Amino acid sequence: MACSGCAALKLVSNRNLKVLGSRYVYTNVKKYAASPLTEIREQFRKFVGGGVSLRKNEDNGIAYIAIDHVKKKNGFSGKMMVDLNDAVLELESWKTGKGVILYGAGGTFCSGGYLDTVRNICNSEDGYKMATLMHDSVMRLRNLPFVSVSLVTGKAIGGGAELMLATDFRLMSYSSEIRFVEARMGVGTGWAGGTLLQQLVGHRTALDLLLTCRKVSADEALVLGLADDLIEEKDDDDDEAAVMKATEWLNERIASHHHSVVQTIKGIVVCNDLEEERRIFSTTWGGKAQQDALNKNIKHNN
């Protein structure tokens, strides 16, 4: 008698898929011994071009991460990958921070992997290493106890489109656009974009955007939930004006709160664990910000 499960099993084994818990996992993917990050960083910092810089403003508690490789539309070199990793590691020890704005210099967010670097690491093992380094930076950035915003002006292409998914929010200038071109370039997402995009817009829209490689305008990004707000631009190349607008937008959410409160709320939202939520929550309970609020007899009726 035909067994319907057998057909499914055959399909699964044909595709080198194995059931693991409730998930199917690929079994025909070559496994690499995990290289230590220090080793990967040493290798990647040799692929020069551009830089990523960090500026912390102690007055407003906002840090600014600038992607700067303007001549190459902010194509992300190996060195920039290491710079980003350094920036995020430094932010992890910033006690009084509240927010982070990630932006591209010269009116482009980021055109993805710098093709000179890409050509130098164009083999499966180095691809695994690049993904390891970028996953480390992206997930550390995402989990920082600060509210993070990507400010997208101009284009966010390929890895650049993935990078903007690392932050809590995305602000786009009206004429900016996002384009996941990885499939057109013969690859998948290597900077955590598949996972993050799926979480943000759902798996069908993620598949659609990744397979069609189509341009997503700022207006459409807003509808899809890829963007949270649009900012007006007088001149897309005017980094300072755009950064100022993003700062205002972020400040509307964080300026009136003590850094300990912002950090607690962000920590709670990303921890996904009630025991951890209790621990983080208890750091502000009974603290000065709570005492001050109680002493003010605040009414919430307007």
Ligand SMILES: CCC(=O)SCCNC(=O)CCNC(=O)[C@H](O)C(C)(C)COP(=O)(O)OP(=O)(O)OC[C@H]1O[C@@H](n2cnc3c(N)ncnc32)[C@H](O)[C@@H]1OP(=O)(O)O
């Ligand atoms: C990690 C996996 C990935 O990220 S896959 C995606 C890799 N990125 C790409 O393939 C982007 C290729 N570039 C482009 O599509 C265009 O240059 C874009 C970004 C749309 C900009 O077009 P447009 O405004 O007309 O400027 P342009 O082409 O004249 O560029 C100016 C100079 O910059 C360069 N450039 C641009 N992006 C990169 C990049 N990612 N890596 C290396 N170089 C890049 C262009 O080649 C051009 O250089 P040049 O002035 O001709 O020497």
